Amino acid sequence: MQQLAETMVAGQDTLLDIQNLTLSLRDQSGWVEVLNNVSLSVKPKEILGVVGESGCGKSMTALSILRLLPPRDSRLGGKIMFGGQNLVSCSESQMNRIRGRHISMIFQEPMSALDPVFTVGYQIEETLRRHFKLDRREAAERAIAALDSVGIASPRRVATLYPMNLSGGMRQRVMIAMALVCEPRLLIADEPTTALDVTIQAQIMDLLLGLADRTGTAIMFITHNLGLVAQSCHRMVTMYAGQVVEGGPVRDVIAGPRHPYTAGLLHSIPDSNRARGTLPSIAGRVPSLRHMPKGCRFGPRCSYSMQPCELPQSIENECIEGVDRREVRCNRWDELELRGVGA
């Protein structure tokens, strides 16, 4: 593992550095491994896209970072380095100082993330008062300013409303206001626009990226929508069955994927420029956590699967012009010629 010397201080080039993270959860039938050796990093002000099908461990990675997992029924291994601290071993009270202040999160379904019995203004104030020494009036003013900054037309009135009085798009704006009100250094956005219409999605993404840019917040953007990643992220990682299988700068990955799973995801999206016909799809589905295939976890669904794929694989790294790294977890990546999108 990495030395402690690498733990970063503010201003260094990695904001969040996850190293060999493993997560096991317990249910009625015992422990099951959900994340296996996940390593990824986010630089300050960077927007990292995390893609993959449901059940690939994207959200579990996010919940591990914030330690929003049942303490008795979860076991974390590896390191999550943030601001010189390893979040895996932080105490609950240390985590409480980080959550919402330095790392905040936006969830997919704003209705279930907001408390139905408090006004939205109160809920934003609560975040502020938890982390800063503010009296109610100051907190209320800052909450109204936050609502104003997310493009809500009459923030003073909206602050007095309850979540049920707002539309889906408005609720997501409130969530963003709440997440960014303390100007965190990292924002985890877990499918923030999936429940919204495309026109509202465009508004929300525009808003989110603009605000993050202004406050210098880095974003870990979890989505299954590769179009959104292409449009808004600097780097991306693909997750499959609890592992990171590919990573690199977005444009490079999309133009020339190295892992058959990333390529499969790219091609299964209907493209209006392509003639109608059979869409290339990925056969089968994500394996069950209790029955992981031997060797490559994508092997049983992969059309390039061969003998070496049954061997364990590790993440292979390669530098592109010394700037950014591409990573791939595939034993055959250097023999495969996978087609990307665009040139």
Next chain:
Amino acid sequence: MSAGAASDQTALKVDNLHVSFGNPRRGSLIRAVDGVSFSVRQGEIFGVIGESGSGKSTLGRCLVGLLSPSGGGVLHDGVDPFKFSRRELNRHRRKYQIVSQDPNAAFDPRMTILQSICEPLNIAGEGTKAERREKAFAMLDRVSLAAEMANRYPHEISGGQKQRANIARALMLDPNVIVCDEVVAALDVSIQADMLNLFARLQEQFGLTYVFISHDLRVVSHISDRVAVMYFGKIVEFGPAHAVIETPLHPYTEALRSAEPEINPAAADARQRIILQGEIPSAIAPPGGCRFHTRCPRVRDICRTQEPQQRELLPGRHVACHFAEEMLGEKERRSLDLAGRDGAHQSATAHTGR
């Protein structure tokens, strides 16, 4: 039912259809579908695109007789299903099936997949028990679902598998028309691609007619022959799928197209982005004039007062916007291949109501 899949035969005809909810005396009347007309040919895939609140699902439910129109009508292969008695309607309705968005809500958790799939035949009183089972297994095979899934309960299979079972059930009564309401919205992209392929294959095998409702422009344009774009209960644009998506002639379609995230970086760079302001307005108090004027980037004075008429701008392409001709001119100038071919007037007809 029409036996041959002759493409000039009309499977569904919708004429100035209105569906309203609520009480007009209390001033809470919601016109979910407000004067929609189109016809779907036998064997055609007709796409309906719109955001939530555009009335597309209400339209879908009305097409299969689950909701009654409050004005205008629907003709199923030339007959009006709403003139039937309840008993006759139930018989007739078999040929018009709907597959809905959420496969999790579509199955009774206490019934096995096999029991659920056989249920339509039980209700229709068709065949012996053995025949029903045999047909169910045949259908499971058609939708590429392994036979061992038949005895599982809904919670034991994945969302994609449930959606396949859902389709198998809709096919049990040999329908003529299937309304697919957001059938792939809840699925992952790789599963979604599989399902779209399945829909296309079944359409060929059974000569089905689909009305394919979705908010996803990519999905609808991939599968459909023609598409209608709905906004606030009205069809704002309608025509051949490829043409509508590639060269939208209504600002709303244009905005939808632009809001769709682009994967290809080169295409994304080339495209101008239009981000619509605001949300779909309140259904109880629709804006006057053109209903899109509150969000339209091209809005002018006339839009606030006068409702645009739907007209046929190019053969088979109908648009309801005051400035559609202007947009067409712009696009032609941008040398998008849209040469105004005059000629065969397509059998499709559409016009705004009232």
